[in-house]
Amino acid sequence: MKTPKQLTVFLGACLILLAFGSCKDTGRDAATPEPEVSGEPARTGQAFIEDDVSRPTVLSIAIGSEDHSTLVAAVQAAELENALVNAGPLMVFAPTNEAFDALPEGTVEDLLKPENKAVLANILKYHVTPGNYSKEFLKKFKKLGQANNQDVAVEVKGDEVYVGGARILASVPAGNGIVHVVDKVLLPPAE
Numbered sequence: 001m002k003t004p005k006q007l008t009v010f011l012g013a014c015l016i017l018l019a020f021g022s023c024k025d026t027g028r029d030a031a032t033p034e035p036e037v038s039g040e041p042a043r044t045g046q047a048f049i050e051d052d053v054s055r056p057t058v059l060s061i062a063i064g065s066e067d068h069s070t071l072v073a074a075v076q077a078a079e080l081e082n083a084l085v086n087a088g089p090l091m092v093f094a095p096t097n098e099a100f101d102a103l104p105e106g107t108v109e110d111l112l113k114p115e116n117k118a119v120l121a122n123i124l125k126y127h128v129t130p131g132n133y134s135k136e137f138l139k140k141f142k143k144l145g146q147a148n149n150q151d152v153a154v155e156v157k158g159d160e161v162y163v164g165g166a167r168i169l170a171s172v173p174a175g176n177g178i179v180h181v182v183d184k185v186l187l188p189p190a191e
Helices: 004-021 058-063 066-077 097-101 107-111 114-125
Strands: 090-095 128-130 143-145 151-157 160-163 166-174 177-182
Antiparallel strands (some): 090 128
8 A cells, every 4th residue: 555645746746747748739728628529418517627737636636546446437427526626625535446346246336327326426425524634633523424414433443543434544635625545435324
């Protein structure tokens, strides 16, 4: 597992490469959405505007991490990209690909189906809390109110912090909050 410093350096290098790779002038305004391709409507909104100068958002950190490709696919399937680039501050508890792999076989594939978009969005919102708290500061909490309007428990075991039973492995500051990398997918309690 990479340390927070290694993740930050890696993500910074990725952003620099992206900045140099997107410098050619195409004559398009950065805010102009891409045209419709192959019959699908163009994705629009703040999440799809290229920005080479700001500090990365919680979404761009996830996109730049090879350990979070399943999470990114889920965010895209639920069409929550724009919510993760807003001003925040947001705390995102970001499960690794291994955390998604630990779910029962077929669960992720089923959740990614268009007919399950609302269920997937609810699960993903359960991974987001308003605020920007470090792992150390989270030790002061017993529970957090999540973006899906449900609470999640916070536990401290030794020096480790667990949110909804998921251990925080690393934390990466973002321009609109913080990404806490976790080792488990948080599943909201049944209502």
